[in-house]
Amino acid sequence: MLRHFALAPGARPRMIRGQSERRVMDDTQPNGDAAKLAEDKARIARQFIEAIPFSGALKMSLDEIGDGVAVISMPYDDALVGDPRTGVIHGGAVSALMDTCGGAAVMSRSEGPAGTATLDLRIDYMRPATPGETIVARAECYHITRSVAFVRAEAFDADDTRPVASATGAFTVMRAEGGA
Amino acid sequence: MRNAPEPVDVIKSRRDKALAALVEGVPYIRTLGVGFDRRGDELTAVLNYDDKLIGNPFLPALHGGATASFLEVSAIMELSFAILWDEIESGRLNADSLTPETLPRLPKTIDFTVDYLRSGLPRDAYARARVNRSGRRYASVHVEAWQDNRERLFAQATGHFLMPDRS
Numbered sequence: 001m002l003r004h005f006a007l008a009p010g011a012r013p014r015m016i017r018g019q020s021e022r023r024v025m026d027d028t029q030p031n032g033d034a035a036k037l038a039e040d041k042a043r044i045a046r047q048f049i050e051a052i053p054f055s056g057a058l059k060m061s062l063d064e065i066g067d068g069v070a071v072i073s074m075p076y077d078d079a080l081v082g083d084p085r086t087g088v089i090h091g092g093a094v095s096a097l098m099d100t101c102g103g104a105a106v107m108s109r110s111e112g113p114a115g116t117a118t119l120d121l122r123i124d125y126m127r128p129a130t131p132g133e134t135i136v137a138r139a140e141c142y143h144i145t146r147s148v149a150f151v152r153a154e155a156f157d158a159d160d161t162r163p164v165a166s167a168t169g170a171f172t173v174m175r176a177e178g179g180a
Numbered sequence: 181m182r183n184a185p186e187p188v189d190v191i192k193s194r195r196d197k198a199l200a201a202l203v204e205g206v207p208y209i210r211t212l213g214v215g216f217d218r219r220g221d222e223l224t225a226v227l228n229y230d231d232k233l234i235g236n237p238f239l240p241a242l243h244g245g246a247t248a249s250f251l252e253v254s255a256i257m258e259l260s261f262a263i264l265w266d267e268i269e270s271g272r273l274n275a276d277s278l279t280p281e282t283l284p285r286l287p288k289t290i291d292f293t294v295d296y297l298r299s300g301l302p303r304d305a306y307a308r309a310r311v312n313r314s315g316r317r318y319a320s321v322h323v324e325a326w327q328d329n330r331e332r333l334f335a336q337a338t339g340h341f342l343m344p345d346r347s
Binding site: 051052053054055056057058078079080081082083084085089090091092093095096097098099100103115117118119120121122123124125128 | 205206207208210211212231232233234235236237238241242243244245246248249250252253281283285286288289290291292293294295296299
């Protein structure tokens with residue numbers, strides 16, 4: 001079971017695993033270099049998400065990232081509605097959120113892939129998301145090889161006890177040198 | 181003696197109006213910029229290229245989520261149009277008075293599996309779906325998408341859908 005990390009609206013992205021921003025920024029700490037490296041990786045991943053046009057068009061924002069885990073939220077918007085009678089968001093928009101979140105989780109691995117692309121993604125829709133509520137996806141890259149990364153993800157609305165959807169996917173691992 | 185067949189423009193207009201009502205009823209289809217070409221009961225979905233559909237600006241390539249959305253929209257529309265076909269043909273479905281409120285309920289996605297075969301290029305994409313099984317409660321739909329060559333698919337998907345109550 002994946003845990004859901006809820007953040008208050010407008011909260012700043014932060015590191016996972018209890019690394020406070022102060023500790024990360026403080027180079028005098030014994031593990032300052034490692035923490036600095038982790039912060040650099042998180043910053044690169046955040047820029048990576050923000051540079052994606054389609055994720056921006058769906059107003060996705062990165063809430064948390066680090067160590068193979070990413071949390072991305074997508075606010076409710078009339079433009080995403082799939083069923084006008086109920087106002088429920090289209091499954092395709094939830095797929096897009098899961099896909100982005102899965103890719104971010106892969107990029108945040110300490111192995112440091114140069115890039116990633118989705119090979120396959122399966123989504124199970126457990127229940128309709130409540131109209132008006134932000135959808136938050138949490139993806140975990142639980143295994144990575146030289147060429148493939150494996151991801152699990154879940155999406156929630158304001159009720160973080162019952163997932164709206166879950167997903168599993170395989171992603172490519174692009175290498176900076178020597179090709180994919 | 182057989183009744184004279186309906187004039188072709190009456191049949192076409194009824195089919196096109198029903199399809200347009202289905203498409204216009206879903207805001208997310210407009211957000212994506214997807215349109216539908218119809219030949220008889222065969223639908224071809226068209227994803228009109230827009231810069232906002234990009235997922236990797238460095239290649240550039242379409243976003244996997246845009247591709248998944250396009251495939252899912254295509255599959256649901258194919259299934260919805262197939263479900264309504266008999267009512268459209270018999271004239272029982274009054275296409276002129278269809279609004280989002282009076283529109284028949286659409287199928288709901290149970291699961292959807294996307295197979296990414298090659299990266300989507302920054303240009304229009306096309307998709308056709310096939311209803312492999314359509315029962316009273318469940319349906320299974322396969323959908324294929326391509327860009328320049330029909331034989332060179334860039335993505336395909338299979339989904340299961342919960343059929344709407346038809347009372």
